[in-house]
Amino acid sequence: MKLTVLVDNYTNIDEYYLGEPGVSYYIEDTDATVLFDTGYSDILLRNAEALHKEMTRVSKIVISHGHDDHTRGLKFMQQEGLLTGKEIIAHPDTFWKKESDGLSIGAPFSEEELCKITKLTLVREPIKISEHLTYLAEIPQVNAFEKRKIIGKMRKNGVEQDDYVKEDSALVYKGTRGLTIITGCSHSGICNIIEYAKKVCGDDRIEGIIGGFHLLETTMTPRLQETIAYFQKNHIQNLSPCHCVSFEAKAYIHQAIPIHTVGVGMQMEVI
Numbered sequence: 001m002k003l004t005v006l007v008d009n010y011t012n013i014d015e016y017y018l019g020e021p022g023v024s025y026y027i028e029d030t031d032a033t034v035l036f037d038t039g040y041s042d043i044l045l046r047n048a049e050a051l052h053k054e055m056t057r058v059s060k061i062v063i064s065h066g067h068d069d070h071t072r073g074l075k076f077m078q079q080e081g082l083l084t085g086k087e088i089i090a091h092p093d094t095f096w097k098k099e100s101d102g103l104s105i106g107a108p109f110s111e112e113e114l115c116k117i118t119k120l121t122l123v124r125e126p127i128k129i130s131e132h133l134t135y136l137a138e139i140p141q142v143n144a145f146e147k148r149k150i151i152g153k154m155r156k157n158g159v160e161q162d163d164y165v166k167e168d169s170a171l172v173y174k175g176t177r178g179l180t181i182i183t184g185c186s187h188s189g190i191c192n193i194i195e196y197a198k199k200v201c202g203d204d205r206i207e208g209i210i211g212g213f214h215l216l217e218t219t220m221t222p223r224l225q226e227t228i229a230y231f232q233k234n235h236i237q238n239l240s241p242c243h244c245v246s247f248e249a250k251a252y253i254h255q256a257i258p259i260h261t262v263g264v265g266m267q268m269e270v271i
């Protein structure tokens with residue numbers, strides 16, 4: 001598998017790409033090309049061009065969850081005709097309207113609108129999307145320290161309700177040395193995600209993790225402490241936290257397990 005970062009909060013040092021608070025990864029697995037999330041604006045297209053990543057090769061787009069920093073790029077892909085013929089894979093709650101503090105924070109298209117544009121696959125159970133990649137779908141909570149938090153409201157079937165972002169999911173790549181977890185924001189809890197990936201794939205070996213861990217702490221908290229302890233217990237050495245991980249949280253993790261820097265233009269290969 002070859003993964004290229006198209007959208008992140010940061011860019012690689014001395015490489016002239018564009019950054020924004022969002023996520024998009026261009027993933028090549030044997031003969032399949034998959035896009036994981038689409039960022040917030042058109043920079044995924046501009047960065048893809050600069051990185052010589054052909055967006056017309058993408059056959060499947062996997063959405064981690066319904067927030068606009070992971071889905072709004074769909075709007076710009078549609079404007080360029082890049083959604084036609086593609087398959088979008090997500091959880092059934094992904095495309096309901098979402099609001100926080102009076103602002104719309106949901107996807108630019110509804111489920112009905114997307115069905116007219118592209119093939120939409122909405123699932124609650126894990127499905128394979130390529131030879132080695134699996135979409136985990138709905139993540140069960142198994143760790144008491146990773147309780148879901150309310151982020152605004154979701155309007156589902158005309159009823160407004162607290163949004164626990166239950167659609168939040170991830171990809172897992174099963175390689176020769178174990179599992180590589182690819183996350184968007186980990187609203188479901190990064191350790192919950194890892195536990196489910198191990199169960200789904202029948203493999204306890206974790207080769208590495210890249211993506212948002214949703215650790216916004218500015219001090220050492222019980223949740224951050226438990227997360228670091230979990231990484232150590234599971235002998236996870238290749239950590240690439242980004243997007244929604246604070247500088248302080250990265251620093252605390254780095255003291256226990258050296259982490260990798262992530263930015264637009266970064267490429268990683270896993271066998």
